[in-house]
Amino acid sequence: MSSFKRKVSTKQAPPFPGTRTYLSSTITSTGIPSLDDILGGGLPLSCTSVILAPDPHSAYGELVQKYAIAQGLAWDHRVCVVDGDPDAFVRGCMWLSPTYEYAKSASADTDEGDDAGNDGQDTIKIAWRYKQMKQFATSVPADVKDSEQFCHTMNLTHRIPESIVAKATQNGTLSFVDLNTADSKGPSTIRVIDQLSALLRGIPVNPPAATTRPLRIVIPAFGAFQWGDITSEDVLVFLHSLRALLRDYPFACASITFSPHASADAWGGAGWIQKIGWFSDAAITLSAFTGDPALSAAFPSHHGLIHIHTLPAPHSVLPPSDKLSVLRGLSPSAVSAGGGSGENNLAFKCTRKRLIFETLHLDVEGGIGERRTTPSTPMDIGTHVHEHSPNQTAPIPSASIAAVSVTLEASPVPAMPGTTSTEVDVPSVTIEKLKKPKKRVAFHSDKPDLYDF
Template structure:
């Protein structure tokens, strides 16, 4: 039996901006939101479909789709975007960009107060000293600051290209107040899957046209895992984003065309180096819930955003000051395993039994564990004033003294004139009198 030493150059390299799952060895890419990556078990597996159910009054689902595309541009992936309600080119130009300094991180006042309170409690912890080394309960997931991705030029050598590929980040922190530079957008690999506006054609089928464009994109750019790639070529990742699918702007011959599109797209992604994020206006199909339920069955992961905006029940609640809505995780991807990776690796999901909520600050979007605020609020006075306590004591003392005086002046007597004992009854002798 002979052994052969492995050559590192002959081994297949991972695509840039990807990593292997520690749970099942699946190839993962980041969604651009660190807390969402944690909920999914480390990231979105390659070859899967993530379905986001849109909210009725807000555009938070579109914001998550922008995060997904911005992370793809930062990781040097091939990004394809399709939309019928918005201009795809304008959506790419309005993508957020990297937060490179500490000033770009928007830390709210609640987090500052929480960290200051925890530090103060740690200083005066003397009784429970044995718990000081235990792991603290985390309610959110933070990401590290990133540097702008290096763009290799033609003048650089092959070693500089390898260094640029090695420096590609997996998950970065974005600043919502920044926009992607035009130079980087021109050099990035992007594809706009816009269909011609032919409203006069009654036989037009947008789902079939979009599916043919996606299939052609996968084959021509070597994203298909069923077709062997040419020698000495490294695979790249395809990020597919579809905005507001199944809205009234999408034309089809029958309602079943949407189900055919999802089945075909699911099959294409299973045998390709790509992942898709699709947003769908589920509130338009509330009268027919089985319509959305069939699509959820096809998708690999399903999340729903429930905003507090426009809700008479939630607007009057006190927790609306800290959160902007609930974040429902209805389905997580399960590949190459019996249980989802989030049951072992996730901090926020807690095996799917944790209540989640999201908040949108000026510079970032975050998903956290939902906590109810203290009853009555933080600023409510918990103790009575000293003057009120003293007056209440004086009143109670005067009442007791008056009762004592009355009892001394008028002792209890029987009908015959003899004083009563504590066990006496009318007409009978007192058993306690000896």
């Protein structure tokens, strides 16, 4: 019997649907492709992401968490929502468009047909120096093939069906931590950590960690009134405890949005935002223009600015976003220097169907309503000058108005007996019309096709 054995390549177990591996970590989508690009491809499991939304007149931070919930339910991930009324919050999430599956297959067939029809010929001829340049884009292009394996496209005009929520709740995929019905003993942050720890311990883990069903912990309004009277120290202890808890369970991640009052330095003191960045893996601020009309007028195409404080860097010194992000636009020299000297300014806007994170560019000088035609010549008319003397009138230029003269013929009035007759002298005024100057046409000998009027 031969001792020869064929070498068989060890096949790596495929990751759970809706996740993918990068280096030594598994990442999942936030539901927003442009936000995934900023984070370096997605949110790594065993990491925490914090969204700060200091504007009390908008709810963009909660909208990001609704994307995370809808994305998890679409991929059949475990989702745990921590809120005062978590069931109502989940029922207000967006969902896939009814024609989503048909659109994916139709677009794929169209792309294949276009590629086959354009072989060997170009429909548009442009200069050779511009032929290799990429088309200008402010956001991340949508890839249908990538969306099928990692990120579903959500539609804000559609709500999640009741059957999806009921089915996920029944089979244990969707779970809630209701702050109003929780035990009132002790701070709310400690009670939530205990419940999350019990939930993580009860989840069975497969031998390959990448094949375990992921768990998304979503906190839409951390620090709101449902959390009770908590201090900044309680918030930092909660973030540190949650971060340490997720390190022990590499199949779970957390997405947190701070309430508006807890997202400002005035609540936590000086350096509050920097402290949040140190106690979390990713921290991003969405500064909306709702409370500042000047910024809304300056950037009419966007709804707010994006400030990046911390980015996830699991098992690495530098965050992968420095090398992978297209929107940030960091050059290799800036990455080697450890800074963001070449980083783009980022903004976000919410359209009718989706939330988009993109690069910020100035609009046309003067705004989109700037007048491009030559205005008509203004007419100089006489103005009344108010002086101290009521009888004084301003001089009226003779060239601005026409000279008008009026003549009145008065009939003699019979004198009454006992009175003396008086004659009234009415000055005669004549009307003179101004004559318009004749138009003259000048002919240029060097330019026979031009005339000056």
